[in-house]
Amino acid sequence: MKLIVIIFMILYLYALSFGIFLTNTFRIPAPLIFCFPLIFIFKNKEETPFLYAKEIILLTIAIFLYYVVGLSEFKTFARNILSIMMCAFFFNYFIGKSINRLNTSILIFYSLLTLSSIILVFDVFYEMSDLRGLFMDEKVIQSPSGLAIYQFNFGYQIAALTPFLFIYTCIFNKSFLIKIVALLICLIFLLLGMQRSAFVTFVISSSIFLILYYRFKSIFLISISLLLCGLIYYFTLNDNLHGMSNIIVKNEQNNPAHNRGSLTAENLNIYLNHPYGLIFYGKNWSDVIYRNYIFAEGMTSHNAYLMFFTYLGPFLGLGLLISIYHKICGIFLRIIKEIRLKENALLVCLCFSFLGISMNALFHNAWLIEANGPTVFLFFCILHLQKSKEVDIEIQSSKKLRYA
Template sequence: MTFKRLILFVLMGFYLYSLTFGIFMTGFFRIPAPAVFITPLFLFFRDKTIAFLYRKEVMLFTIAAFFYYAVGQHDLKSFLAYSFVVLICAVYFNFIVGSNAVRFQYSVLIFFSLLLLSALIMVLNHFFVSESIKIRELIMGEQVLQSPSGISTTIFTFGYQLAALVSFAFIYSFTYRKPFIWKPIVFLACSVLIFLGMNRSVFVAFVFTSLLFLLFYEGFKAVFIIGILLAVGYGSYTYVVKESLDTKNNIVTKNEENDARFNRSGLTLENIKIVGNYPYGLIFYGKTWKEVVYRNHVFSSGLTSHNAYLMFVTYLGPFLGIGLLIALYFKVLKVLKLVIQNIKVRENSLIVCLCFSFLAVSINALSHNAWLISADGPTVFLYFSLLHSYKMKMIHVPA
């Protein structure tokens, strides 16, 4: 490897690190971290033969973020910050990755290596609390708010990383034709990470994406495979995981101790009532979330419904909100449909994994506030990786 290529991959790694873990405007980096790494990449390593292909997507992001943050929440800083993150990610894929398949593959490798590192730190955080918190704060450049977790300040932020990682890893074991023994091993490893990750939404996302993938990929054989995986999972949990791993901080104990006041279905129903009271969207009534939930018995503390899409529609209304959602996700859904139609084509293995990984983080957003418009790192990376694979014709369709 030449020195120039080494510098390229180091800068790519640092940029993806800043995107994946949300290193933006912290005490560690006094200036926006993505700009620090994208500038030399753009100046010295960009593909000069490609025009900017993401004008429409960047414009849609900007419009959606402007209405949601600047108009709806009167938060100009968040609007500028999140729009900046999305723009730089579009620039990265368009000009740095460009038409270079090797750079695309390295970007994916670096991204999921970072997610794996975060997951391993989460496991350590269960057993070496103080030491792992110091590592997390050093990497993040911020004070850790919740533990146990990975490279994130909160458990919920880590959930997006974990949802992307476990879905990708499990589907990778199938699409890359690994020996059958690897499938239950990878499944067990993913289950342990979910067990310790303490995110029920990740469990739901993983189950849904895995079942959907198996049905499309294996057909009738999926029933047999699912039976084996369930037996492996149940046996491992009963005889190994339950007694060997952290018995206080895990997804099971979190579910048992969950306060009904913060039940997601209850929060969603209350949010729908608010939508019914303000059917055209809060921005058209000149209201903010804090004003409409005043003295509400569920939202009295300022809590949101923790459903990113529902909150977006609550602010922008069904017409503007759903319209922008359709516009933002239209091409990605088109990619997903095309990939599913050609799911067995070996050359599509990587794109298949990315598709279902993106689907997992999208499902995860049904129970949390972070999502595409809030420039959640894993979600934004997966979104543009899928768009780029489509624009660069990386999806193989048999003649």
């Protein structure tokens, strides 16, 4: 029975993490197929009320306004809501109060992301589009990459994986050698991953952690890390990088007309011309980029939050954003204050992983309301782990009162 449960967990988290929804094989949404047995047949035996009603309501409002009112994309609205609700049901009814199931789901999630990153490394040296297409049950569009149709999809995977992997070795007091190996593995994944944004988010999130956790020692650690990276680049990679796909070569080949700065500046110009949000002017993106040479190909600014504000305006957009993220932000601020407590170790890793993937959305379009798989998982995982910790505190307090 346990083996069957684990198989369904792997299949569901596989579909969620890699964005598998409707394919040639699955004509019914894959998250629905794999999650239903977990929440109905193998659900947690302890009765628990639904804990995420407020989050679901807020996300539904945000997705409806953005996709239905703003873009008239009803299918995208239905898909995103279904994916998010299945994840909420997974944590509420299947995970429930089981710490073992929660830890297992986290292990499976990051193992899948690691598998995808390993496939990326092989895809750089060997053409693995057919194998990737087999895993995704869909034709892949960009290479090299991991288990993703497009490279930017893979960027969200390593933006979540690499901070977790490196910070895990630090906060769980692994040996210095293991920390260095973890850092090197992260750098290899990031270097070959073709996503400069993921590299930036890894550097920022890891640096913030080191400063908060090691304080003054962090200056030495960051300096050593930079020196190590510089030596590796100079002596081993400098002469070999141009023969393979990597973020440095990608940066050299990048089209200046499509850099993030010009896209963001022009998006801000559009926003200033429609300060209340496009939906209040009865317009969509194609209406405001008409004859705009910067957005001649119909692309966006590649900033998920800026696009959200462009459509919904500062009041509605900011209000929804604060309402959706305020619990996560509260948890993050609390763990910063208690970052050295052992009982917060796993939560610290997850929070910085979520920070990395959330910052990655500053450079791309996918984020929470787009039902980006890793983002959705981490969002509900952090909320659920925090609720589990609160329940444990209440139980321990009641025991102390009972024996007092």
